[in-house]
Amino acid sequence: MDDDLLSGHLQELRRGTVVLACLALLRRPGYGYALLESLDQAGFPVEANTLYPLLRRLEKQKLLESVWNTDESRPRKFYVTSPDGERLLRALLEDWNSLTTAISTLREGNEQ
Amino acid sequence: MDDDLLSGHLQELRRGTVVLACLALLRRPGYGYALLESLDQAGFPVEANTLYPLLRRLEKQKLLESVWNTDESRPRKFYVTSPDGERLLRALLEDWNSLTTAISTLREGNEQ
Numbered sequence: 001m002d003d004d005l006l007s008g009h010l011q012e013l014r015r016g017t018v019v020l021a022c023l024a025l026l027r028r029p030g031y032g033y034a035l036l037e038s039l040d041q042a043g044f045p046v047e048a049n050t051l052y053p054l055l056r057r058l059e060k061q062k063l064l065e066s067v068w069n070t071d072e073s074r075p076r077k078f079y080v081t082s083p084d085g086e087r088l089l090r091a092l093l094e095d096w097n098s099l100t101t102a103i104s105t106l107r108e109g110n111e112q
Numbered sequence: 113m114d115d116d117l118l119s120g121h122l123q124e125l126r127r128g129t130v131v132l133a134c135l136a137l138l139r140r141p142g143y144g145y146a147l148l149e150s151l152d153q154a155g156f157p158v159e160a161n162t163l164y165p166l167l168r169r170l171e172k173q174k175l176l177e178s179v180w181n182t183d184e185s186r187p188r189k190f191y192v193t194s195p196d197g198e199r200l201l202r203a204l205l206e207d208w209n210s211l212t213t214a215i216s217t218l219r220e221g222n223e224q
Contacts, residue, residue: 001196005173009131009200010207016125017211024218043214061117084113088121093219095122099129100212102155106136107205 018044018054020096023089026064029080055079063088130156130166132208135201138176141192167191175200 021044058064063085133156170176175197
């Protein structure tokens with residue numbers, strides 16, 4: 001099995017969890033760059049060129065809100081999870097629970 | 113938040129788990145149709161028109177092997193997880209463990 005095939009399937013398993021992790025971490029307002037580090041520390045390593053378009057997409061979908069901080073010489077945008085984002089996050093966490101139960105059951109019945 | 117947006121994100125969260133579930137269930141050889149039912153019972157509801165192309169893709173990637181059963185008047189194809197599929201399954205289950213830990217930690221730090 002070649003590495004691309006393996007990493008493609010692993011990426012597919014992780015893709016949806018990055019949205020979940022962003023929405024959870026951005027309950028506290030944060031900058032894209034800081035989020036990149038928090039995601040990494042939290043066990044969701046993501047490339048900057050994957051994260052930034054994702055943040056813009058989530059903002060467009062009104063799941064994140066953004067504010068410009070103009071206190072510093074170079075204005076920076078920070079993001080925070082919107083009320084809709086909070087609703088989606090709760091739905092994702094609930095679904096994650098169902099998936100976890102389903103996968104544990106698969107394992108028990110099948111792992112031997 | 114509209115339903116399409118919600119279900120799109122939920123689907124994204126589940127997509128990779130369907131491959132994991134197929135590979136686990138097909139450790140015991142099975143037909144596509146029977147697998148559709150087992151997946152549903154195991155908590156991974158999938159549409160036939162999603163599952164069949166997925167099975168063909170996994171076969172093409174040599175993660176599943178297929179055999180024709182010609183005992184009956186109408187030949188039927190059954191699938192079984194290949195050695196490569198078994199390796200991928202183990203990698204996916206391991207990654208699932210890491211993700212589960214990461215998401216629990218997110219929750220603890222952030223759920224209040």
